[in-house]
Amino acid sequence: MTKLMPVLSAHWDEKDSFTMAGYKRHGGYDAAAKALKMEPDAVIQLVKDSGLRGRGGAGFPTGMKWGFIPQGDNKDHYLVVNADESEPGTCKDMPLLLANPHVLLEGMIIASYAIRAKYAFVYVRGEVTHVVRRVQQAIEDAYKAGYLGKNIFGSGVDLELVMHVGAGAYICGEETALLDSLEGFRGQPRLRPPFPAIAGLYARPTVVNNVESIASVPSIIANGAEWFSSMGTEKSKGMTLYSLSGHVQNPGQFEAPLGITLREILELAGGIRPGHQLKFWTPGGSSTPIFTADHLDTPLDYEGVAAAGSMLGTKALQIFDETTCVVRAVLRWSEFYEHESCGKCTPCREGTYWLVQIIQDLENGKGTEADLEKLLDLCDNIMGRSFCALGDGATSPITSSIKYFRDEYIAHVTNQGCPFDPHASTLFAGTKVGA
Amino acid sequence: MAYTEQDLVTMDSIIARYPRKRSAIMPLLHFTQSRDGFITGEGIELIAKKLDLATAEVSAVSTFYTQYKRKPVGEYHVGVCTNTLCAIMGGDEIFSGLKDHLGIENDGVTADGKVSLEHIECNAACDFAPVVMANWEFYDNQTVQSAKDLVDSMRAGKPKPPTRGPDSLPTWKENSAVLAGLNDGRSAEGVQAGEPSLLGLKISKKGAKG
Numbered sequence: 062m063t064k065l066m067p068v069l070s071a072h073w074d075e076k077d078s079f080t081m082a083g084y085k086r087h088g089g090y091d092a093a094a095k096a097l098k099m100e101p102d103a104v105i106q107l108v109k110d111s112g113l114r115g116r117g118g119a120g121f122p123t124g125m126k127w128g129f130i131p132q133g134d135n136k137d138h139y140l141v142v143n144a145d146e147s148e149p150g151t152c153k154d155m156p157l158l159l160a161n162p163h164v165l166l167e168g169m170i171i172a173s174y175a176i177r178a179k180y181a182f183v184y185v186r187g188e189v190t191h192v193v194r195r196v197q198q199a200i201e202d203a204y205k206a207g208y209l210g211k212n213i214f215g216s217g218v219d220l221e222l223v224m225h226v227g228a229g230a231y232i233c234g235e236e237t238a239l240l241d242s243l244e245g246f247r248g249q250p251r252l253r254p255p256f257p258a259i260a261g262l263y264a265r266p267t268v269v270n271n272v273e274s275i276a277s278v279p280s281i282i283a284n285g286a287e288w289f290s291s292m293g294t295e296k297s298k299g300m301t302l303y304s305l306s307g308h309v310q311n312p313g314q315f316e317a318p319l320g321i322t323l324r325e326i327l328e329l330a331g332g333i334r335p336g337h338q339l340k341f342w343t344p345g346g347s348s349t350p351i352f353t354a355d356h357l358d359t360p361l362d363y364e365g366v367a368a369a370g371s372m373l374g375t376k377a378l379q380i381f382d383e384t385t386c387v388v389r390a391v392l393r394w395s396e397f398y399e400h401e402s403c404g405k406c407t408p409c410r411e412g413t414y415w416l417v418q419i420i421q422d423l424e425n426g427k428g429t430e431a432d433l434e435k436l437l438d439l440c441d442n443i444m445g446r447s448f449c450a451l452g453d454g455a456t457s458p459i460t461s462s463i464k465y466f467r468d469e470y471i472a473h474v475t476n477q478g479c480p481f482d483p484h485a486s487t488l489f490a491g492t493k494v495g496a
Numbered sequence: 497m498a499y500t501e502q503d504l505v506t507m508d509s510i511i512a513r514y515p516r517k518r519s520a521i522m523p524l525l526h527f528t529q530s531r532d533g534f535i536t537g538e539g540i541e542l543i544a545k546k547l548d549l550a551t552a553e554v555s556a557v558s559t560f561y562t563q564y565k566r567k568p569v570g571e572y573h574v575g576v577c578t579n580t581l582c583a584i585m586g587g588d589e590i591f592s593g594l595k596d597h598l599g600i601e602n603d604g605v606t607a608d609g610k611v612s613l614e615h616i617e618c619n620a621a622c623d624f625a626p627v628v629m630a631n632w633e634f635y636d637n638q639t640v641q642s643a644k645d646l647v648d649s650m651r652a653g654k655p656k657p658p659t660r661g662p663d664s665l666p667t668w669k670e671n672s673a674v675l676a677g678l679n680d681g682r683s684a685e686g687v688q689a690g691e692p693s694l695l696g697l698k699i700s701k702k703g704a705k706g
Contacts, residue, residue, distance in 0.1 A: 197683065229561050244519055245522070304623060306622035312625070313692035314697075483588065
């Protein structure tokens, strides 16, 4: 037996897993029918009891988020699902939606009912046309089946569900920027408070949840809170998708209870690519401080990763072996943050620009040892000084890589250039260049 | 180009999806891009008129998002992921290989108008690295040679199909319409999942049997 626990991914190997028929074959939409017969508050309580926490990175308890929506306020409420998956390394929500968009729709029906929303949106990133097709078709099929629209499931409840497609802006994965984008503006974060639960979409009470969080809800309704909370660790309950990529023998998706370790996942995946060793990795995307081989046994749950000095994030395990130049890796991430900074806050807008200049110099052998202190000082002036977490995220790869690989930065200075051969880290290494 | 009566009806139907019409600005930009190939002054004016906004307000939104193009792209717009993981796994070599092969730079278009090239950020397919996108369809596990073959097939008018996508590659304009939320009826084409997406599931099933 392995430690794996496929729930969300349980039927992805069936050719028609993305269709209504494929979904119904395994009890699809039964959980929504069941939930609609419960009191909305009881649905919220059940999700609270399950211990489900946000799978988009922050790990906020999902049921508690729903509970923050004021009831009886005579205002429209909204559910918005964040399918803007763009954090470097993160690749779980897109395959989920490609293989099974209906589980998200069913979760959205349940969540909308619980928070008394009559309108729900799914904000899908714009660079994934086939995912957009699958979601669009699933919505149309759910309307035809009477699961969306007026009087859904004959319950007297109405729900409109709209897909909204982004247009290439990482920042729109930040929930308040996403709301601005959905309202038809440039996607820039808002000052909080007020939080979206009080003033979200169109200044109305709004829940914003990640795809995987909402897609987990039907299984919780179907199997109960105890079933879900029996998986995982003390404060990190349930199963989740771990995405393994990079210099490994077999990259892919691994659904397992929270708390599995990278060592265990690597064993299942056949380890690092032959003849090489693990050098550094991200536990949850580029915004989470990097780890090294010393962290192979860190439990990959919210608390375990935090205690080791990083964040669980999106569980995007990007693996780099000893052929990889850490300065080059960090430079490329820094260029990403500079490009994606929305420009609203000065520390992030200007800071990411200067970070790139300095790391570029280091990588090209024009840096000095004093540049390392300058980098850390800049990071200190960005961290915690912007509206949203993009600026914070930009500092994570830099501060953590200097912590673990200061010698390698110094080697770029003394060597007056990068000591690595970039071709050696490609998948085509060993073959003729250009082959 | 001139917008037809049918186009205007379609735009109204897009606006009708939302509780407040300004929310329709992004799908309308995708829609005008599907007609004009990029964001034109005419498209901006039409959207502004439909939504009772100033053209400056629509321009402000369109210039914020990188998928809205300010000049024509190729019939097939190719994006090479050069974010850290893909870059290191081979994306940088693929990108420079394509630039040499096509004789264009980043954001360039071939003289025949068939292919344009852009380096892109993480496209949520890291377990399929190195990743190339064309008209925002997935071409997984690319090499320098496979990427060159891909653009050659485009220039020959017979683009290779995506690895996880429809059975044939739609044009830039056709896919822009899909992003506007207009169903092209092709959702059932292609695989439900790529092999890496199924890896954990397969290992789990094997473990359960053994």
